[in-house]
Amino acid sequence: xxxxxxxSRYLVKRTGEKVFLECVQDMDHENMxxxxxxxxxxxxxxxxxxxxxxxxxxxxxxxxxVSREKKERFSLILESASTNQTSMYLCAxxxxxxxxxxxxxxxxxxxxxxx
Amino acid sequence: xxxxxxSQPEMSVQEAETVTLSCxxxxxxxxxxxxxxxxxxxxxxxxxxxxxAYKQQNATENRFSVNFQKAAKSFSLKISDSxxxxxxxxxxxxxxxxxxxxxxxxxxTRLTINP
Numbered sequence: 001x002x003x004x005x006x007x008s009r010y011l012v013k014r015t016g017e018k019v020f021l022e023c024v025q026d027m028d029h030e031n032m033x034x035x036x037x038x039x040x041x042x043x044x045x046x047x048x049x050x051x052x053x054x055x056x057x058x059x060x061x062x063x064x065x066v067s068r069e070k071k072e073r074f075s076l077i078l079e080s081a082s083t084n085q086t087s088m089y090l091c092a093x094x095x096x097x098x099x100x101x102x103x104x105x106x107x108x109x110x111x112x113x114x115x
Numbered sequence: 116x117x118x119x120x121x122s123q124p125e126m127s128v129q130e131a132e133t134v135t136l137s138c139x140x141x142x143x144x145x146x147x148x149x150x151x152x153x154x155x156x157x158x159x160x161x162x163x164x165x166x167x168a169y170k171q172q173n174a175t176e177n178r179f180s181v182n183f184q185k186a187a188k189s190f191s192l193k194i195s196d197s198x199x200x201x202x203x204x205x206x207x208x209x210x211x212x213x214x215x216x217x218x219x220x221x222x223x224t225r226l227t228i229n230p
Contacts, residue, residue: 040223042222043206043218088158092218103165
């Protein structure tokens with residue numbers, strides 16, 4: 001089974017702190033994603049990466065950055081956390097290839113509270 | 116840009132009954148993929164069912180089936196013989212075959228199963 005692991009399930013951080021959310025997948029997937037989930041808004045894409053050291057902005061990248069130094073690991077960084085970044089963050093991965101529509105696998109999510 | 120709309124924030128159904136969750140989407144593409152994902156209280160997002168737009172036949176997976184109406188841009192999920200374990204948030208999602216595999220999600224529908 002594909003496993004996408006988010007290292008922290010619950011975090012509480014102070015406004016202005018730098019926050020790292022880590023995600024690791026064990027299936028050699030090329031694509032990795034960070035989504036933010038908020039009630040009534042569904043999931044919104046923050047950033048994605050289709051290869052090591054490659055990244056592209058999603059729909060709501062402001063206030064976030066990402067790092068992908070190794071294929072299996074994709075980190076989301078909040079340079080200076082703010083209260084409006086309190087949310088659930090979901091990491092996902094998928095395989096690339098000529099046939100699009102491959103299944104995307106999700107981690108269990110990281111609940112971040114910024115106080 | 117594609118959008119996905121789930122107009123039912125909450126639904127409830129009696130155990131063993133059938134329930135239908137609605138989803139509409141907007142796109143100018145002729146080929147794409149549609150998904151229903153389930154997110155139980157444990158938060159692990161699970162793929163329920165997938166539909167390829169070029170296939171006219173509605174996808175089915177055991178008790179789960181879809182009603183895909185391409186012209187109407189509608190993609191509803193029918194759950195037959197509802198079980199307590201079906202209680203979850205359900206998300207409809209769209210995937211374009213072009214570019215990176217970025218899912219676009221609806222707002223979600225919370226399904227409650229009444230015993």
